[in-house]
Amino acid sequence: MTVRRRLAALLALTVALSGCSPAGAESPSAGSTATAPTADDCGDAAATVQKHLNSSDVTTVTVNGQCTNVTIDTGLTDADTARGRKLCESAAEVAYVGDVNSVTVRSKSKAELSIGIPGAACLSAAGDGAGAPAGDAPQAGDEPASTPSPSHQPTPAATKKRTLPPGSVVTVQPIVPTIEYFRVKRKPECRSVKDGVVHEGAPAILEWQVTGTGKVQLSVDGPGLYAEYGPSGSDSLPFPCDVAPGATQSHSFTLTAIGLGRNRSRTLVVKAQAG
Structure with a gap:
């Protein structure tokens, strides 16, 4: 072109x-x-x-x-x-x-x-x-x-200089962003006690790369905005463990790339075993 x-x-x-x-x-x-x-x-x-x-x-x-x-x-x-x-x-x-x-x-x-x-x-x-x-x-x-x-x-x-009369409808082709990757950079750990020694838990670290937009939104365990970020980055996210020792705790994280007329989302389910 x-x-x-x-x-x-x-x-x-x-x-x-x-x-x-x-x-x-x-x-x-x-x-x-x-x-x-x-x-x-x-x-x-x-x-x-x-x-x-x-x-x-x-x-x-x-x-x-x-x-x-x-x-x-x-x-x-x-x-x-x-x-x-x-x-x-x-x-x-x-x-x-x-x-x-x-x-x-x-x-x-x-x-x-x-x-x-x-x-x-x-x-x-x-x-x-x-x-x-x-x-x-x-x-x-x-x-x-x-x-x-x-x-x-x-x-x-x-x-x-173009002007349109009141009430005119203009159709704009949506720009749909692309999620290049959304992944776990470091796995989380639940708080545990072993041989009388307390091991503090660790948060989940997620990273992402998105093209076609300047903004992404993150939600945790269902709908609702947790935070907004730029198109490329990572963040350390809390990973509470509310299950019995030996059981598996899981949390879902959804990344939504905000496009021009259309969004694109991807969800990760991250798991960790309680100590």
Whole structure:
């Protein structure tokens, strides 16, 4: 796929996520007034991103699109796409929390330098830093694709200005994350007493690796949120043993990768023998 098509598709997805009603949403009744969340309603996402970037290039960081987009305004020129993409990649490390699902970096003139969504590398306005700039003709070896009619062929400029009438329904292809692994890094141990010596128990240590999302959730022994984590990591989890000596204690741990429109889960049942 050419860089131009990739950038246009990513921009179209960002607009659909931040500015369109979800499928099945009801339009406001006549006479009612819909109030969009203000920046103060979006938590500390803007402050978190600005602190994480800690760059003199950044002038302001705001949260827009009903708390779904972080916009980073800079003092960079329109040609500084590489530096803009670097800021986007850095912001993506902390931005995707709550409802935030896109990052936009703009130049001093408000031109877009780079954009990103969870589970994908940021793209620069110059074509992901390689190849021909957006607008050039495809080169030999580009992936073949059917060309839509001119009236339906999106461009970055047209996508940015696109508006839809109230009540419009936009279908977005879900991004389903992949759980590369979710496993026991160290087995737990129950507290035991042997020959008068007390052996304290040990927690279960689990580790995971997920792609296609920036957030996972963990539940223990059934539904209910225990904690949220990043896409890669490990944690030491309590493993209480409430069975008689010699019996087997088990606990279940469910990891849920939070996708864009669809989640994916995996459950581990971990066992240890009581002393």
